[in-house]
Amino acid sequence: MADHGPGDLRLTEVTKSFERFTAVDDISLTIPQGSFFALLGPSGCGKTTTLRMVAGLEQPTRGSIHIGDVDVTALKPYQRNVNTVFQSYALFPHLNIIDNVAFGLRQRKDADWKRKAQEALDLVELGHTARKRPPQLSGGMQQRVALARALVNRPDVLLLDEPLGALDLKLRRQMQIELKRIQSEVGLTFIHVTHDQEEAMTMADTIAVMNAGRIEQLADPTTLYEKPASTFVANFLGQSNLLPAQVAGDPTDGLATVRTQDGDDLVVAAEHLPAGIREVWVGVRPEKLRLGGDGRNQLRGVVTDASFTGVATQYLVRLPWDKEVVVVQQNDGSGKLPVGENVTVSWEAGQEFILDQRQDADAGAEIDDE
Amino acid sequence: MTWIRRHLVIVIGLLVMAYILLPNLVVLAYSFNKPNGRLNITWQQFSLDAWLHPCNSPGICTSVGLSLKIGIIASLTATVLGTLVAFALGRHRFRGRAGTNLLIFMPMATPEVVMGSSLLTLFIALGVGTGQTTILIAHIMFCLSFVVVTVKARIASLDPRLEEAAADLYANPLQAFRRVTFPLVAPGIAAGAMLAFSLSFDDYIITNFNASPSSVTFPMYIWGAAQRGVPVQVNVIGSIMFLGAVAFVAFGQVLASRRERAGTA
Numbered sequence: 001m002a003d004h005g006p007g008d009l010r011l012t013e014v015t016k017s018f019e020r021f022t023a024v025d026d027i028s029l030t031i032p033q034g035s036f037f038a039l040l041g042p043s044g045c046g047k048t049t050t051l052r053m054v055a056g057l058e059q060p061t062r063g064s065i066h067i068g069d070v071d072v073t074a075l076k077p078y079q080r081n082v083n084t085v086f087q088s089y090a091l092f093p094h095l096n097i098i099d100n101v102a103f104g105l106r107q108r109k110d111a112d113w114k115r116k117a118q119e120a121l122d123l124v125e126l127g128h129t130a131r132k133r134p135p136q137l138s139g140g141m142q143q144r145v146a147l148a149r150a151l152v153n154r155p156d157v158l159l160l161d162e163p164l165g166a167l168d169l170k171l172r173r174q175m176q177i178e179l180k181r182i183q184s185e186v187g188l189t190f191i192h193v194t195h196d197q198e199e200a201m202t203m204a205d206t207i208a209v210m211n212a213g214r215i216e217q218l219a220d221p222t223t224l225y226e227k228p229a230s231t232f233v234a235n236f237l238g239q240s241n242l243l244p245a246q247v248a249g250d251p252t253d254g255l256a257t258v259r260t261q262d263g264d265d266l267v268v269a270a271e272h273l274p275a276g277i278r279e280v281w282v283g284v285r286p287e288k289l290r291l292g293g294d295g296r297n298q299l300r301g302v303v304t305d306a307s308f309t310g311v312a313t314q315y316l317v318r319l320p321w322d323k324e325v326v327v328v329q330q331n332d333g334s335g336k337l338p339v340g341e342n343v344t345v346s347w348e349a350g351q352e353f354i355l356d357q358r359q360d361a362d363a364g365a366e367i368d369d370e
Numbered sequence: 371m372t373w374i375r376r377h378l379v380i381v382i383g384l385l386v387m388a389y390i391l392l393p394n395l396v397v398l399a400y401s402f403n404k405p406n407g408r409l410n411i412t413w414q415q416f417s418l419d420a421w422l423h424p425c426n427s428p429g430i431c432t433s434v435g436l437s438l439k440i441g442i443i444a445s446l447t448a449t450v451l452g453t454l455v456a457f458a459l460g461r462h463r464f465r466g467r468a469g470t471n472l473l474i475f476m477p478m479a480t481p482e483v484v485m486g487s488s489l490l491t492l493f494i495a496l497g498v499g500t501g502q503t504t505i506l507i508a509h510i511m512f513c514l515s516f517v518v519v520t521v522k523a524r525i526a527s528l529d530p531r532l533e534e535a536a537a538d539l540y541a542n543p544l545q546a547f548r549r550v551t552f553p554l555v556a557p558g559i560a561a562g563a564m565l566a567f568s569l570s571f572d573d574y575i576i577t578n579f580n581a582s583p584s585s586v587t588f589p590m591y592i593w594g595a596a597q598r599g600v601p602v603q604v605n606v607i608g609s610i611m612f613l614g615a616v617a618f619v620a621f622g623q624v625l626a627s628r629r630e631r632a633g634t635a
Contacts, residue, residue, distance in 0.1 A: 055538060056537075056538075057534055057537070057538070076537070076542070077534070077537040077538050078537050078538070078539075078540045078541055078542050078546075082538075083538055083539065084534075084535070084538045086531050086534070086535060088529065088531060090529060090531040090532050090534065090535035091535075092532060092535070092536075092550055092554075093532075093554070094550075094553045094554055103536070103539045103541075103549075104539035104540055107539055107540040107541050107545065108540055149539070150538075153539070153540075
């Protein structure tokens with residue numbers, strides 16, 4: 001048991017079953033002390049239930065939860081040094097802001113509660129609102145009060161349950177930066193639950209992508225994006241073009257060849273090939289593809305749609321075997337191609353990821369940001 | 371025309387206010403009357419007699435005292451019991467919950483005559499003599515329903531996450547109740563208690579069935595007096611009740627707005 005630090009949060013084979021379904025299915029993970037960790041997934045994937053079990057608001061059906069060496073599985077929420085920023089903030093409407101922030105300190109009989117609460121409010125830049133009541137503050141301000149109310153107790157783990165969900169886009173971006181600044185300032189372990197992949201990518205050091213009560217992949221944002229371990233992760237985080245192909249021949253010089261349905265040979269990095277699998281999906285992100293260009297892999301197609309978004313243009317290109325691929329071309333001044341144009345789509349070997357073809361190509365693709 | 375269109379809401383509002391308040395004002399005005407004989411229905415001359423001697427009519431102050439006593443005991447008991455019932459119904463799922471809900475609703479739906487007479491039948495069958503105790507039992511019963519309904523509505527509007535937040539911030543269930551749940555439900559409890567008191571204070575029908583000649587409440591006294599001509603003192607006590615209620619509400623408003631302003635400052 002030496003593989004964890006003194007303040008790490010460990011979930012061991014945690015399962016939570018409700019009457020009719022299993023919300024969390026045998027999850028094990030270790031979250032190092034001081035890290036910014038995100039649980040990412042569509043609604044109903046079990047991420048909030050996982051969070052609530054860490055907070056003590058739900059009891060796991062099986063498994064155990066440790067903070068450092070202390071088993072907290074059976075502890076009540078008020079016995080755990082864990083605090084939550086709730087999705088709806090859950091500020092106490094009958095108390096003013098400073099009393100809201102000081103609630104936990106006074107509950108623990110901290111004699112210095114006044115100064116600490118004021119400091120926490122100052123940290124979120126709301127020191128001047130101490131005497132106001134929650135309904136008098138805007139959503140963004142209430143969110144920061146909720147954060148201060150949790151932070152001020154210096155918990156071992158701070159839980160954030162979609163805390164930015166109710167804010168508009170601009171405020172959300174601002175709060176993302178703010179949260180990250182505060183987290184690095186205070187050095188607490190943050191666990192952030194979200195369904196917004198961009199939010200998770202910008203903020204977290206490590207992300208666990210959850211689907212149907214299980215962890216699909218646990219990795220840093222770059223790995224998740226560049227080397228998704230399943231079609232669900234490939235589709236849920238950004239867009240992916242998945243081309244069915246068959247491994248052809250043995251790899252040489254670190255490169256392998258796969259053959260598409262149409263008989264086109266594609267060159268891929270041999271290390272990307274999953275062992276022992278011949279039927280594969282070759283995945284390429286839209287921005288790795290070039291129209292025209294002299295990449296090693298080339299496929300012919302026809303432009304069927306072009307939409308200009310300012311920084312880039314997104315093209316749909318239909319391949320001869322009726323498969324449409326998405327190509328995102330940076331607005332680098334090269335001009336826009338018309339619909340109906342014959343084009344070559346190209347990319348360099350090694351920019352792909354490869355998955356087992358037995359996985360559903362559409363998994364995770366239909367899920368929107370609510 | 372445009373003037374009417376612009377001020378229509380205010381005009382109608384004032385008319386409705388007049389419609390509601392006029393009877394009270396008539397009662398107030400006639401409390402200063404000095405009637406010629408028994409009937410206090412035509413204006414004779416201004417007098418402070420009744421205001422200076424409000425008890426100067428046989429039995430009137432005893433009946434007011436009894437009504438106050440019954441009102442306070444019944445509303446307090448019903449508030450305590452009703453709040454407990456409301457929490458049980460609002461927060462817990464248990465066998466017989468639907469039945470309890472129905473039972474609580476029954477006294478509000480049943481005509482008072484039916485309830486009063488069946489209670490009397492019950493007391494006679496049990497061999498219990500009617501009087502203050504039976505009046506109290508009857509009042510607590512119907513007040514309970516109103517308290518439960520009022521408090522339950524308040525509990526239902528409470529965000530359950532607030533209690534989770536309290537628990538998350540180290541409050542055990544008892545502390546969470548004292549510091550979060552109770553203060554937030556308190557306005558509902560107060561409203562229920564006031565409703566219960568006023569219902570108890572002016573109930574006539576149920577009370578009349580379950581009273582004895584020695585337990586005459588204020589509404590019963592007025593009814594009895596009305597046969598012979600209502601004494602001016604009834605107007606005085608009615609006016610005091612009315613003004614007291616207005617003052618109570620006004621005080622509450624002032625308190626609330628001052629609190630609001632303290633929050634903004």
